Amino acid sequence: MDTVTSIADLRTSRPRCILPVGFVPTMGYLHEGHLSLVQRARRECESVVVSIFVNPTQFAPNEDLNAYPRDITRDLELLEAQNVDLVWIPTPGEMYPAGFQSWVSVEEVTLPLEGKFRPEHFRGVTTIVAKLFNCVQPDKAYFGQKDYQQVVVIKRMVEDLDYPIEIVVCPIVREANGLAMSSRNINLNSEQLRAAGVLNRSLVKALRVFESGQRDADMLRAVVTDSVLEEPLAQMQYVSCADQDTLLEIDGRVERGLLSLAVFFGKTRLIDNLLLGE
Amino acid sequence: MDTVTSIADLRTSRPRCILPVGFVPTMGYLHEGHLSLVQRARRECESVVVSIFVNPTQFAPNEDLNAYPRDITRDLELLEAQNVDLVWIPTPGEMYPAGFQSWVSVEEVTLPLEGKFRPEHFRGVTTIVAKLFNCVQPDKAYFGQKDYQQVVVIKRMVEDLDYPIEIVVCPIVREANGLAMSSRNINLNSEQLRAAGVLNRSLVKALRVFESGQRDADMLRAVVTDSVLEEPLAQMQYVSCADQDTLLEIDGRVERGLLSLAVFFGKTRLIDNLLLGE
Numbered sequence: 001m002d003t004v005t006s007i008a009d010l011r012t013s014r015p016r017c018i019l020p021v022g023f024v025p026t027m028g029y030l031h032e033g034h035l036s037l038v039q040r041a042r043r044e045c046e047s048v049v050v051s052i053f054v055n056p057t058q059f060a061p062n063e064d065l066n067a068y069p070r071d072i073t074r075d076l077e078l079l080e081a082q083n084v085d086l087v088w089i090p091t092p093g094e095m096y097p098a099g100f101q102s103w104v105s106v107e108e109v110t111l112p113l114e115g116k117f118r119p120e121h122f123r124g125v126t127t128i129v130a131k132l133f134n135c136v137q138p139d140k141a142y143f144g145q146k147d148y149q150q151v152v153v154i155k156r157m158v159e160d161l162d163y164p165i166e167i168v169v170c171p172i173v174r175e176a177n178g179l180a181m182s183s184r185n186i187n188l189n190s191e192q193l194r195a196a197g198v199l200n201r202s203l204v205k206a207l208r209v210f211e212s213g214q215r216d217a218d219m220l221r222a223v224v225t226d227s228v229l230e231e232p233l234a235q236m237q238y239v240s241c242a243d244q245d246t247l248l249e250i251d252g253r254v255e256r257g258l259l260s261l262a263v264f265f266g267k268t269r270l271i272d273n274l275l276l277g278e
Numbered sequence: 279m280d281t282v283t284s285i286a287d288l289r290t291s292r293p294r295c296i297l298p299v300g301f302v303p304t305m306g307y308l309h310e311g312h313l314s315l316v317q318r319a320r321r322e323c324e325s326v327v328v329s330i331f332v333n334p335t336q337f338a339p340n341e342d343l344n345a346y347p348r349d350i351t352r353d354l355e356l357l358e359a360q361n362v363d364l365v366w367i368p369t370p371g372e373m374y375p376a377g378f379q380s381w382v383s384v385e386e387v388t389l390p391l392e393g394k395f396r397p398e399h400f401r402g403v404t405t406i407v408a409k410l411f412n413c414v415q416p417d418k419a420y421f422g423q424k425d426y427q428q429v430v431v432i433k434r435m436v437e438d439l440d441y442p443i444e445i446v447v448c449p450i451v452r453e454a455n456g457l458a459m460s461s462r463n464i465n466l467n468s469e470q471l472r473a474a475g476v477l478n479r480s481l482v483k484a485l486r487v488f489e490s491g492q493r494d495a496d497m498l499r500a501v502v503t504d505s506v507l508e509e510p511l512a513q514m515q516y517v518s519c520a521d522q523d524t525l526l527e528i529d530g531r532v533e534r535g536l537l538s539l540a541v542f543f544g545k546t547r548l549i550d551n552l553l554l555g556e
Contacts, residue, residue, distance in 0.1 A: 107379040
């Protein structure tokens, strides 16, 4: 496994990759969710490139950039075991040198849901992903469904800006209690970890209600909300039942939808989602 | 010479190009300025790709998108004669389909000069150039110095977003009276054509004054302004003496600078520039 940090070294190593190249961009502190992306890339591509970069521009000043967990040594061991070909660990100084002033932004689909509470977040995401794509030049790139809106935004960027890259979306990987795997879960204490099972449990409860015939968006949102409120450690930020493509809240009847929510446990913010009528 | 319109056809043809690939993006209605870029690309690269696309998003509603001259048949003859390998004529419908919502934007260097009078212009330019780059994937791309700020903006975008593309800047090609070649010159009547020589003449007058020792930015701007005002058909929009990199107006002493101006003749807007103390 080749490990590089500078863009120059990446550009030296990248042409040695046999095509097609699969790419898994990560912020490190890898868990089973990341590894499922790597495994999928390994199955579908001749070469697998993984990047590890905690991207500062997608964190607001009041968010957890500094608290974001990091363990490069462990990450490299995990990736080596997955038979990854090339790991790129960019440096913030090279990604965002003095004078940096160019941005990639996506409009409508970044406004609702996460975008409402993290208004600068997606501009940071699309900019770093464009940069990573321009450096790695993959044939396929792998993202987790946990960040559903991120997937919609990146697919939109790829289509609008004509990146010749296929975006592959992989299912959410969960803990035994249903908690979606996330690097941020390490910041939960054992009580919060247990309590955080309420996110998935609430979504599944609404799915059951949907499957039993309930089609009213307000009712479905209420099922999730009521269920989350039963957990005293949970501080709800939003519950949504939105269109899967536009991400706009559905008013009235739901045939196909995205249930999603954001919940704080102490200072740790967790998100989860589930598709209705896929 | 291979001529394609769809992105799919471009993606079929592009891999047949021997590397390195030189790319000349144009809005068509080609003149000697464009051909000098093509010739430079021909000398430096194994393959030459030219695009012809009048990009709607870089025109404001009050600007001359519809009046912009077009003659694809003549353009193709000229490019054939230059031994171009591949010409791509994208369609507006495929470049900006319904639902398009992603933009590439550069901040500081787009604000002064042209950006002041054409506030949406450079976002349109950087977005289309990013799209063209993602499709053509050239090794080198050729731009004319006539659009000096555009060159600064695109270089910044390429550096910030890590495009593995070398930007090559070619000198301004001029008519006998000094008028910089431009597709828009066709919209000038014979009287305006003659009168438009005043742009270059005024810049050169200021260069002479600079060379004779004058270093005060206000004085240099005044030389240009006074000279333009002598031409009754000219309606001046701005005269600038700015830093070559930041494009901010120089206040006080000039050692190295960019003299530039925008002048209307009737409805036709012309720009020109000249470097001081290169």
